Amino acid sequence: MLQSNRFELDGNTAPELLGPGDYNALAEYFDRLRGAADRFGLALHAPFSGAAEARDPEARARCLSQWARPLSAPGWRRTFAFRDGVGAVVACLDLLGPELSAELHRARVSLAVEPAFQRRGLGERLVRHAIAFARDAELAWLDLWVFAHNEQALALYRKVGFVEIGRHRDQFRWRRMSIDDIAMAYRLDPHLPHRVFQTAPPQ
Secondary structure (H helix, E strand, O other): OOOOOOOOOOOOOOOEEOOHHHHHHHHHHHHHHHHHHHHHOOOOOOOOOOHHHHOOHHHHHHHHHHHHOOOOOOOOEEEEEEEOOOOOEEEEEEEEOOOOHHHOOEEEEEEEEOHHHOOOOHHHHHHHHHHHHHHHOOOOEEEEEEEOOOHHHHHHHHHHOOEEEEEEEEEEEEOOEEEEEEEEEEEOOOOOOOOOOOOOOOO
C-alpha cells in the first residue's frame, strides 16, 4: 500500500543517513515501490525487488556490511532518505562505491521516490545532498544509469549537472517494451594533493 502523501517537509530538512536500525523500513519502502510498478505498469529500478528479498539474511548482511565500510574500501554504500509524518521512508538515494580499488574516485547514484511523493523536490534535494557528500569525500565522479523514457528523471539529472556519456540500446525488455539505458556522469572537482594524474596514453 502506498503511503499517504499528506505531510509537509521543511525546506531546510536534510536527508537522513540510514543505518542498521533503518533496514526494515527501507525494505518496506522498496516493497511498496514494487507494488506501484505492478499497479501502474511502471518500469522501475531498485536495489531490492521487494521486502521479501531484502529480508533474506544474506541480503541483509551484505547491505549492513556495505553501510559499515569506509569510503576508502571497495564496495561501500551510503543511503540517504526522507520520511513521511509517520516515519516511513518515501524517497531514498543510494550512493554506491565501486568494487575495484582503482575506481575509488567514483561512486554510483541510485534514486527512487514513491509516486505519491514525486514532484515535490525530494529527488533533487537528495541528488544535491549526494553531490555535496561526494565533494566533501573528495570523489572525482558520480555515475548513474537512467531509463531513456524516464523524462522526469532525465530532466532532474540534467538540471543538477549530470551529462549523458553513453546509451545502451534495447538494454532491457519489460512487458513487451524495449528499454534503452542512458549512462550519465557528474564531474566533481578532483582533489589531487600529492601529484597531478595524467591520462594513460593509447597503446
